[in-house]
Amino acid sequence: MNVVTAASNESEGFALDSIPRVGRGFRLQWEPVQKAHVLLYPEGMVKLNGTAGEILSRCDGVKPVAMIVAELEKLFDQTGLDAEVVAFLDLACAQRWVERT
Amino acid sequence: MNAQVQPVTPETSIGPPFWLLAELTYECPLHCPFCYNPVDFAKQKTELATDDWLRVLREAREIGSVQCGFSGGEPLQRKDLEVLVAEAHRLGYYTNLLTSGIGLNEKRIAALKEAGLDHIQLSFQDSTREVNDFLSSTRTFDLKREAARLIKKYDFEMVMNCVIHRMNIDHVEEIIKFAVEIDANYLELANAQYYSWAHINIERLMPTREQLVRAEAITNRWREKLGNKMRLFFIVPDYYETRPKKCMNGWGNVFLTIAPDGVALPCHTARMLPGEPFPNVSEMGVREIWYDSEGFNRYRGTGWMKEPCRSCAERFDDLGGCRCQAFMLTGDPTNADPVCDKSPHHGAVLAVVAMAQLTPDAKKQKPLVFRGNKESASAEELF
Numbered sequence: 001m002n003v004v005t006a007a008s009n010e011s012e013g014f015a016l017d018s019i020p021r022v023g024r025g026f027r028l029q030w031e032p033v034q035k036a037h038v039l040l041y042p043e044g045m046v047k048l049n050g051t052a053g054e055i056l057s058r059c060d061g062v063k064p065v066a067m068i069v070a071e072l073e074k075l076f077d078q079t080g081l082d083a084e085v086v087a088f089l090d091l092a093c094a095q096r097w098v099e100r101t
Numbered sequence: 102m103n104a105q106v107q108p109v110t111p112e113t114s115i116g117p118p119f120w121l122l123a124e125l126t127y128e129c130p131l132h133c134p135f136c137y138n139p140v141d142f143a144k145q146k147t148e149l150a151t152d153d154w155l156r157v158l159r160e161a162r163e164i165g166s167v168q169c170g171f172s173g174g175e176p177l178q179r180k181d182l183e184v185l186v187a188e189a190h191r192l193g194y195y196t197n198l199l200t201s202g203i204g205l206n207e208k209r210i211a212a213l214k215e216a217g218l219d220h221i222q223l224s225f226q227d228s229t230r231e232v233n234d235f236l237s238s239t240r241t242f243d244l245k246r247e248a249a250r251l252i253k254k255y256d257f258e259m260v261m262n263c264v265i266h267r268m269n270i271d272h273v274e275e276i277i278k279f280a281v282e283i284d285a286n287y288l289e290l291a292n293a294q295y296y297s298w299a300h301i302n303i304e305r306l307m308p309t310r311e312q313l314v315r316a317e318a319i320t321n322r323w324r325e326k327l328g329n330k331m332r333l334f335f336i337v338p339d340y341y342e343t344r345p346k347k348c349m350n351g352w353g354n355v356f357l358t359i360a361p362d363g364v365a366l367p368c369h370t371a372r373m374l375p376g377e378p379f380p381n382v383s384e385m386g387v388r389e390i391w392y393d394s395e396g397f398n399r400y401r402g403t404g405w406m407k408e409p410c411r412s413c414a415e416r417f418d419d420l421g422g423c424r425c426q427a428f429m430l431t432g433d434p435t436n437a438d439p440v441c442d443k444s445p446h447h448g449a450v451l452a453v454v455a456m457a458q459l460t461p462d463a464k465k466q467k468p469l470v471f472r473g474n475k476e477s478a479s480a481e482e483l484f
Binding site: 029034042044 | 117119164165167168170193195197219220222258260286287329
């Protein structure tokens, strides 16, 4: 994951107090047939793996990154996930899948 | 943790038809000479009723369709478009309207918003009134501009689509500026693909290599400049390639087209192919059509291939290219797409490309054939 490139499209990357939401023009939904979260946009679809789906489905424009990290650490029974979550959000932001509120 | 995105790749088992293209009607107020509707569209007058379409939407959604495109012809010609969009939205589709903008007034766009439409792809033929109106053989440029204004006013994602060819390719920079001006979120500069009406007019439409290189360079410069503000796509005419496109991302792999009369097709031009007729949704359920019908299994995967595809190391990359192109240029749909330079028929593609480099002698040029009912009714060429 190339965080430097991903972040360079924005003036700065995500911080723990940033509040992410799904990007304008994208729709996140659970697809039972695919058993996966997908991001839909004009004439296109991105199928997300389990972890990416868990992160993006928490980007509701209310929760700050720190809270998302806490929920995921509980879900996966792990600690120290902040760097990975921020790195994914920066990458997702470069693709316009998420934006800051 | 492993937060990555899985590319959507074909699997060994048959996946769902993610993309449902509902061609609601062949009726269209425009007369574009590169239209991909069948040349003999005027001979097919039957259209599915509203209830049939509602059933098709439900059945396709049940087996995993998720992107739904309403197309045509001009889909706004159907009075029940809003009803169909509302049902598609309720079923969980991402709904796309592919339109010329003709017929899109404030009342209809408000109703489409209310119905849950997600996105509108608006076609222009050029950035100028003169060329747009010449190519569509209508006075529609101002109507299209008005449609663009309404699309933004009602806060839709807007894709501007412009079919590119010899007569407008030198305007690519102006077309991009125009897309910026009307505030498009995406711009598709889609070089004509040479099927149906575009195939009839290929001599007049195929750009020169020089034109193509220049247009692509301009597009790349603007893509860098615009960054995330507007996404730019440049689709090349495959005649200039040496490997074929992975047409429709594979036969019966992700795309399901339903023609106005209910015929189900693996791509919108497949109807030209010889063999058994494709199944009709009036006679067969969508699940059976997709998984079990002869038509959808005919060129699925690689089992149908002949040489040079059968033993080719790249056969999984492009799946032998386009069956329609193979049929049109070689007479046999199981041949390799002649765009491939490994095909013994590649010379047919090279000949067209060579012809395109010449400055045409105005006196010897075939006249441009515009799409129309009269031209269609008398058409002899089926593609």
